[in-house]
Amino acid sequence: MSKKLSKQKLNDIITYGIVIAAFVIMQILINAGEISSLFQGLMVPLCTYIILAISLNLVVGILGELSLGHAGFMCVGAFTSSFFSKAMQDTITNSTVRFLLALLIGIITAAIFGIIIGIPVLRLNGDYLAIVTLAFGEIIKNLVNVLFIGKDSKGFHFSTKDAVSLNMEPDGKIILNGPQGITGTPNDSTFFIGFILILVTLFIVLNLIHSRDGRAIMAIRDNRIAAESIGINITKYKLMTFTISAAMAGAAGVLYAHNLSNLTANTNNFGYNMSINILVFVVLGGIGNIRGSIIAAVVLTLLPELLRGMSDYRMLIYAIVLIVMMLFNWAPKAIEWREKHLSFKKNKKEAA
Numbered sequence: 001m002s003k004k005l006s007k008q009k010l011n012d013i014i015t016y017g018i019v020i021a022a023f024v025i026m027q028i029l030i031n032a033g034e035i036s037s038l039f040q041g042l043m044v045p046l047c048t049y050i051i052l053a054i055s056l057n058l059v060v061g062i063l064g065e066l067s068l069g070h071a072g073f074m075c076v077g078a079f080t081s082s083f084f085s086k087a088m089q090d091t092i093t094n095s096t097v098r099f100l101l102a103l104l105i106g107i108i109t110a111a112i113f114g115i116i117i118g119i120p121v122l123r124l125n126g127d128y129l130a131i132v133t134l135a136f137g138e139i140i141k142n143l144v145n146v147l148f149i150g151k152d153s154k155g156f157h158f159s160t161k162d163a164v165s166l167n168m169e170p171d172g173k174i175i176l177n178g179p180q181g182i183t184g185t186p187n188d189s190t191f192f193i194g195f196i197l198i199l200v201t202l203f204i205v206l207n208l209i210h211s212r213d214g215r216a217i218m219a220i221r222d223n224r225i226a227a228e229s230i231g232i233n234i235t236k237y238k239l240m241t242f243t244i245s246a247a248m249a250g251a252a253g254v255l256y257a258h259n260l261s262n263l264t265a266n267t268n269n270f271g272y273n274m275s276i277n278i279l280v281f282v283v284l285g286g287i288g289n290i291r292g293s294i295i296a297a298v299v300l301t302l303l304p305e306l307l308r309g310m311s312d313y314r315m316l317i318y319a320i321v322l323i324v325m326m327l328f329n330w331a332p333k334a335i336e337w338r339e340k341h342l343s344f345k346k347n348k349k350e351a352a
Helices: 002-031 037-041 043-063 070-087 095-121 126-145 191-210 212-222 224-229 234-257 272-285 290-306 314-330 332-351
Strands: 148-152 155-159 173-177
Touching: 002 191, 002 290, 037 043, 037 290, 043 070, 043 191, 043 212, 043 234, 043 272, 043 290, 070 095, 070 126, 070 173, 070 234, 070 272, 095 126, 095 234, 126 272, 191 212, 191 234, 191 290, 212 224, 212 234, 224 234, 272 290, 272 314, 290 314
Parallel strands: none
Antiparallel strands: 148 155, 148 173
């Protein structure tokens, strides 16, 4: 048991070490002027995708449920935090305090939505759960697109028709403008903040996995009937996992929103495509493999930009890399080869 624990701790230390080393190397390169402004602009979105991949892997890999509505929780966190920051921009002038409050609001709101959606949805399994969570993500996105919210001396004004229907005073300002979203969110997100949020996300997820609650969650994943027969509360642990995952997706949404000057709830940002992209990170990195999710998110985010010079073949090479990663992780022959290779290294170490 102690050997197993030490191995887990070593794996966790390696994961933290990879993240810290990558951040330090990138900071050195940025300070030295070796990184282009285009790649510097990708750092905050990259941190966002890593957090999303880790949090979704908690549901898909550790709990064993397929969720396609992760972008919906990201959308909730993004718009509630952006709304708060825009509304309080003149009141709370300290950007750090304002961002921390916005982060807290985004996380709590996403967690509340996780509970609200999770209570009825987690009674479902498999494809049914995937379809319902997908519908939730689309509902949230479309709901944001029909909302118009403004603020003047009388307070907030709401409408689902158009901006004119808000009936505000001449000096009032529109905060959420339907399909045009929120314009002018303070750009408080930085690469350093994203790095800290990744470490916090890793700390929460890895400690949960190795805890007693984590073992109960994995028992539900492996055999629900057996887990229920020994007294594990299925609903409690499924809802807890879903809520924690939603809260972390909300944090990623806050980071994402405060990196954009114009936040809109379109398909690429918060729709079906985003949910599928996050799921691709999880599947290609290895379901249940937290470190793999991080690596997959980094590779698949940076690869299109690295291949931008090969405009004619960029997406072809990207597709080939996806196929190769999928085969390497999931093809029976590749799994067999990895097991043989790893066992050979292990035996060699033990012999030494």
